[in-house]
Amino acid sequence: MASILLSGLTKFYGKRRGVEDVTLEVGDQEFLTVFGPAGAGKTTTLNLIAGIVTPDRGSVRFGDRTVDALEPADRNVAMVFESYALYPQFTVYENMAFPLKSPKHRLPAAEVEQRVRHFATMLKIDHLLNRPIQALSNGQRQRTALGRALVRRPDVFLMDEPLSHLDAKLRHSMRAELKEMRGQLGTTTIYVTHDYLEAMSLGDRVAVINHGQILQVGKPEEVYFHPATVEVAQLFGDPEINIVDAKLRNRQATSVRVQALGEEWSLPITADISSALDRVTGDTVCLGFRPADVVVGGNGNSNLRGVVYSFEPLGTKSVLTIDSVAGQRVRALVDGHRSFDVDRRIEFGVPASSLIFFDPESTRYLVRSARTEGDD
């Protein structure tokens, strides 16, 4: 049984906040990704779980036992460090065998060799076993670090941005391999990353953290389509989500007039959106919409006007930045075959189904229209 419970974990480094009041539950065999920008507190959280750092407040439980008093060596936790932390004086084989020779494990030599070879083959580094680690590429070092963690068959895996120092192509293929591996191994894993694609594709659930505090925990779709706050919405997606202030007038059961981006238009809404909007004091609201949902060019939906500020072709898609009538910049993702000249006048629109409503003061999520089956 290797579920993890973090309760109110707090750690300050002098005046600097590492994490504050972090409460998180990870189910047995669950793969949880912890996502946040640099300095968010991700590594601190991992170090607290591993026991490398002791918390100022709060506790860590594995299953039903509290591990706060246990040394890292006794927690049966394996960690893959962002810097790999391989032993420089050893070969690949010796690095992977080192944990198995420790007083905690003390396996017989034959079994050590068998396990090391098994995982080396799985990670495709079996031809490198006798190489000193200085002679390895980054990708090979990363696999060795992974192998060193795997051979122990621990209760919990902790991974600190294992793919961040790999080139994009390798990162992509390793991501797929990790996904496959976790299916095979079935160990409770906490995976830390600053890449939202990794967080969403690998995790059963995603925990979003920033400034030392957990902002939201949920399934990848939940976090992406129903972000708890504007901050969470901004952390996911590239280009970043568009957030604009809007004034709502004349709210009725099925429509409301929206004043935003220098224009006014009538927005069709549903009953639950209307009732959620009841909770807002005042008539302003924060609207969020993803660049990929922006419709550019003439058809019925494009009721907003603007001028092209910049156009970046990126292959299959292009990023278009539009100066709206009121001056706010709107980012849109358009198909790669289209092209736009800078300073060209343009019409665009945002479908009602892709709008997310946020409370203007607390920036918390209010409501969005329900996504229908088969929505992209």
Added chain:
Amino acid sequence: MNRSRSPLAKIGKTLQIFLLLFYALFALFPLLWMFIMSIKPDSQMLTTTFIFTPTLENYATVLHSDYMQFFCNNLIVSVAAVLVSLVVGAPAAYALARFQFKLKEDIAFTILSFRFAPEILVILPLYLIYQRLGLYDTYFGLIWVYQLITLPLLIWILRGFFEDISPDIEAAAQLDGYSWWQVFLRVLLPLVKPGLVAAGLLCFIFAWNSFTFPLLLSNNVQTSTVIALRYLASDTVHYGQVAAAAAISALPEVILALLIQKHLVRGLSFGAVKG
């Protein structure tokens, strides 16, 4: 560099080589002179320079006396001092590198400051203390006072090496199931080995060459540095024998340095290997 050089650059390079050669000669000349002195008979010492009849009599005289006993004393005291410094200094260097505590930099500076004070400055109070404690003229006393020479150097060199090792490696070893002490012995010490070698050798050289401390804090338990003085007898100065004694005394350091040359260069320039 394969690009064709301008004449000015060529002259610069030649000048560089010439200057380096000159400096090498300048630095090595005293050793050469000492060696020449040691194989010159006393009669020709002051009358000739490079042309003389070489003799091994100086060496014979020195070796047949009780000189070797003092040579051994020096060896015992210096090696022991370095070993004590290693055992004490390595954990101290680690603590200074890794932990945060009040007055850390003050303590570090205080340790280094032991090297600033000329030995003559502190020798009188030390003499009185040693007499009082009964440490005068003992091996133990000398080894202990040599720590003033060897320990600061060792701690400062090793501290840099420990700082170069990523703390992640220690954390990884702990997670792998090793206690702190085992991590220190099996993972950290091998990684600072170049530093241990470099610092150990430098400390040995300083301890070996030490003169003031054994001169004033010891009498019968004497080192070869002080004993070489003996040959400055009251009637005449046997320069040849002094030189022979000095040459024999210099031998261990030179041999050691040549043997560990490779480690020394790496130890002093690169620092510990990064993981």
